[in-house]
Amino acid sequence: MFDKLQAQPADKILALMKAFREDPRTDKIDLGVGVYKNAEGVTPVMRAVKAAEYRLWQEQDSKAYVGLVGDPAFSDAMIALILGDAVPRANVGAAATPGGTGAVRQAFELIRMANPQARVFVSDPTWPNHLSILKYLGIETVAYRYFDSETRGVDFAGMIEDLGKAKAGDVVLLHGCCHNPTGANLNNVEWQAVIDLMNERALIPMIDIAYQGFGDGLDADAIATRMVASNVPECLIAASCSKNFGIYRERTGLLMAVSQDASQRGLNQDTLAFLNRQNYSFPPDHGARLVTMILNDDALRADWATELEQVRLSMLGLRQALADELQRLSGSDRFAFIAQHRGMFSRLGTSPEMVEKLRANYGIYMVGDSRMNIAGLNATTVPILAKAIIDAGI
Incomplete structure (x- = not known):
């Protein structure tokens, strides 16, 4: 039976994650995987989640x-x-x-x-x-x-x-x-x-x-x-x-x-x-x-909503910072769309060849269709990414 199975196409995002892990460069930037990360590159456990888990551990009496x-x-x-x-x-x-x-x-x-x-x-x-x-x-x-x-x-x-x-x-x-x-x-x-x-x-x-x-x-x-x-x-x-x-x-x-x-x-x-x-x-x-x-729970909900809002504003800040830096380097507003987009992702709208150039020459990893995870950035990497985009000729 198993000899009749056919190999399935590799998941492009999982393949990108593997390539990033195996890249020995220390200045590489991961903008591929769709997971929120804070400024330290960590996907944190939210405070309200930790509090709820502790309460659940104390109170739960069945796993039925x-x-x-x-x-x-x-x-x-x-x-x-x-x-x-x-x-x-x-x-x-x-x-x-x-x-x-x-x-x-x-x-x-x-x-x-x-x-x-x-x-x-x-x-x-x-x-x-x-x-x-x-x-x-x-x-x-x-x-x-x-x-x-x-x-x-x-x-x-x-x-x-x-x-x-x-x-x-x-x-x-x-x-x-x-x-x-x-x-x-x-x-x-x-x-x-x-x-x-x-x-x-x-x-x-x-x-x-x-x-x-x-x-x-x-x-x-x-x-x-x-x-x-x-x-x-x-x-x-x-x-x-x-x-x-x-x-x-x-x-x-x-x-x-x-x-x-x-x-x-x-x-x-x-x-x-x-x-x-x-x-x-x-x-x-x-x-x-x-x-x-x-x-x-009113208290847990309020704390969760507060932390979520901090996450949202952080991503908006990164968007604006990247758009501003790209405008400064390019002398044009052609990247203003980055600040206008919403959520974790933006699509640069460039070719797979340019995306590969960013990976090969600058250690910047994004999905081949030029989707980048804004949450993968921080204050240090925003100017690095902006310079790479301009230097690559995007």
Whole structure:
């Protein structure tokens, strides 16, 4: 049997991480892996998470299963965080998943179950794992224009034109905030236009929201998701706690199925439970328990929100510092988009050859499509990166 297996394409980001580790240069800079790092290059455990873990260690008296869709209190807390009062809780089915990736995978499984003919429209570019999972599941994908490599902003006209070719029942995959890998986001007027188009053409939105709190703030980053959920007949929302709670290795996510018809919730909820059972039975609970404790405790929540805001402002400061240094060195404002982007990532909009030049000549590692992790920088490395970008001729 095993001799029939075929080698699979290497994950480009994992390969980049390996190359970085093996590079002997001491002045190398890692802007590839999508993990938040502080100024010391460490992914810290947030204070509220440590406090919740200590409390959990003291109080927890069982490690028994909690249920196929996880603890309902986790779903309640996350739905309130993401959707606020945009949609009645009674209209939302939800299931805990192993990370945001698990939520994305379960959403795609639900789409295939509900409508095997559905195509999924994905932004060009998008998070590579979206495409990998869709291909593995045999779901047809259609790219829609999103990133304008000239302006480094959103090609909104191209996006609308391409989505106008979707058919009733097709799914539109959208990034709720902090678009990965570009950092370029729609404004609220553009979001409303996308919502109107989806309603006109009977399209189903699926939102991947993995960076709430990393862009313009917890509530501001949820505005688009709330607009969609409250203005379409039904939608799917895949959420991750890895970034904004800093619990990457705990694999904590949530999938929501939202319907304006409250009578649909029971079937949606049962379907999410069924899908969990087929895939991994019971989802992990440790990270979800910590998130629930933090969101439901006033003191822990306030401390978490304060630290998250510090993280957000730190990344905005790094963006502005890099844009300013590039303007000083280049004498132009062609890199101003870096300060305008939001979240952990920006896409320089340069060629793979230039990205390789940065790696080979300057020890700067970023994904081949020129996506760079802003959180991989600090005050010392910002001027080094800026000089390398200009010297490389980007």
